[in-house]
Amino acid sequence: MDAILEMRAITKSFPGVNALDDVNLTVRRGEIHAVVGENGAGKSTLMKVLSGVYPHGSYTGTIRYQGEERQFRTIADSEKIGIIIIHQELALVPLLSIAENIFLGNEQARFGVIDWPAVHVRTRQLLDKVGLRESPATLVGDLGVGKQQLVEIAKALSKEVRLLILDEPTASLNESDSDALLALLEEFKAHGIASILISHKLNEVSKVADAITVLRDGSTVETLDCRREPISEDHIIRSMVGRALADRYPKRTPKVGAPLFGVKDWSAYHPLDADRRMIKGIDLDVRRGEVVGIAGLMGAGRTEFAMSVFGRAYGQAITGTAFMHGKPVDVSTIGKAIANGIAYVTEDRKALGLVLNADILHNVTLANLSGVSRGAVIDDIRELSVAEDYRRRLNIRCSSVFQETVNLSGGNQQKVVLSKWLFSGPELLILDEPTRGIDVGAKYEIYTIINRLADEGKGVLFISSEMPELLGMCDRIYVMSEGSIVAEMPAAEASQEKIMRAIMKAGEQAR
């Protein structure tokens, strides 16, 4: 069988990280090819290389498409020859109609004047193909996510697609929408359109895929052919996570003390959609000196849970009780949560953690200005000595504490955010993806800081999508899926396979 796409020896590095290392991917004409792997395994990066988001020259290796070597400089280059990518975050304009979205940038026009009757006729044809019964004039913002996904696919079809790439297409879809989407892919297959399906949902993958390529840590582990023999989900999971844990995590002897923090029956609803229950009755506790992990896939609700606890920074109609030292505490505003000894280090340090145009000094003291002031007047000298102290203790590499944080590397930015929260004097630190996007060396430093905090008797709630990190750092791990805690295990008994199975099992039970 001939291949429509061959990617050979693709290597792509970012400062400090090798995102892709010698990756190979071959997709045959008219097959559904699944690409699976953990968060951060390099799936999205590979697709960005393929679609021209990362232009030719920014990576090494070759891409052969329909028998010819291709060098894409922009997305437009790859689209022109029929490679269409549909991202996880849909690229639709909510205030435009379905028809306008489908032909956005590709308007059916003569001399700049749009031929509306032709647009509507063509839109109807495309919508029929994807099985979406809506008027072409409906605003995309009025559609549900599942239907928006179909509009994206219709848009892809309008461009004579030969290879359709779907990045986590069913992540935010319910069961019936997912099934409809997968059925559509099989129909395309019959018409000779190949698809690359990136998914965490292994049951879907084993249902529709003709071949599966497994990525791990930026490398190809194996490509499985499902046509010859059915591949078990267990096999895929082993292949995804099977890696030796070297000495990437500093050692710590846990000295777990009295109960520090807990929540009982914690629930929250989506901030915009009052009917959507995002956090479903969570019970959880953290003891002094304990590092507790929350594992889960993207969209499991871990960040939403943490932010809803931290002064209701997420969600509405929040119910449940929060405890510190066994007593109920009021965490209804961020100020009260901080006063009760809770700190939350956000997942997105640039958008939510730092004031980027301010210097290190001002960022470090922001959450505890009263700690460096008399009355309302800031004591410059005390503020400076506080900032210098954290700079030394956390080893923040900078020209001086007067350096703007926008110019720091990711790891050093994260240390500034950590400094800010340490200076607020917390007893419980909620760390949300504290090592995302920072290099290996800085990661180790962050881990060391976390261990030190635990040794000082603080409690740490550690949210991470990198399971090896949780296994290497935590004393106990909760597994979260679709807004609920689905498993709890001591880290000593946990493994990546066990965590994955807990998530998958919960997903099946929900059905």
Place this chain on the structure above:
Amino acid sequence: MSADTTVAATDRTPSMRSFLKSHVREYGMLLSLIAIMVFFEIMTNGTLLKPLNLTNLILQNSYIVIMALGMLLVIVAGHIDLSVGSVVGFVGALAAVLMVQYDMHFIPATAICLVVGAGMGAAQGYWVAYHKIPSFIVTLAGMLVFRGLCLALLAGQSIGPFPVEFQRLSSGFIPDVLPLAGVHLTSLLLSIAIPVVLVLLNVRSRLNQQRHAIDQEPLFVFVVKNVVMTAVVVYLGYLLSSYKGLPNVLIVMLALIALYTFVTTRTTIGRRIYALGGNEKAAKLSGINTERLTFLTFVNMGVLAALAGLIFAARLNTATPKAGITFELDVIAACFIGGASASGGVGRVTGAVIGAFVMGVMNNGMSILGVGIDWQQVIKGLVLLAAVFFDVYNKKKS
């Protein structure tokens, strides 16, 4: 212009060069103002700095400077206030109605006007802070509403004159204790005392920094800065003293400048406003009540606009329906010329004050030169654009 001056002074030590480079904006602003003053002083054959004209220059610009203090906070917080000109008009009208038509004493009338100004600020801040309506829209609405109310209150007429005591707010001078031939002694002493106190404060903070081994500006720059500052202030003070002395409104203005400089650089509320404008979400997640803070910056703006309205009315000695029209543009321009960033989080009180005087000196100088109002606007517009371009260019280079 300012770039040239700094380049000339850089060939000393590498540390001095890097220091000036990182502070080019700060000193550049001041040097541009001085250069503009020198330019007009020469072009007008010395009329610009004649004591009478200097006094007028201060009186004419005081209300813009005072509003620029509030506007700076609003802009730093990431917002804008287009309504200040209408607040000026309305409060002037209110003052006239109270004092002229109802014969109210000027002290309670002034107090009422300031409270009403706070209310006008609060009415707008409420929508911006708690309902997240863009400040541009809210204050555009406020601009129309308050102008309309001003017209309604005055019934289209001008009302005046004000009681003499009230006029002194704008046209009065500080009392002289020891009348001396030709010179206003209190004013002269005050204009010597102010820089002396400032220099002492500067020295104290420098010694304090030294004790804690904090990086500081090179000694040479420190000395030159203080000497020049003292010389300029004493000279300007001397000029004013040789006319009628320091105007009352100058004292009010200086006190407010000192207060707002202190608030923005040294207090927690000032720091929080910068954080709010720099990254609202991060500020909120750091436990700052961003809504209340936004609300308060608008209340503060309302009070200062009301004060400016009173000063303006007292100066004209009448309340007119057109008072304050386009003031908002001068005030906003002053802040941006002074280095504030339209996206929030950046800006200094001293910058806004200098920006206001750059505009004021150009207005005054061009008027003396007989440049028509048409070309004055063109030139002021270009200066605003150039100043902001300089900012953007500087930022990109670093």
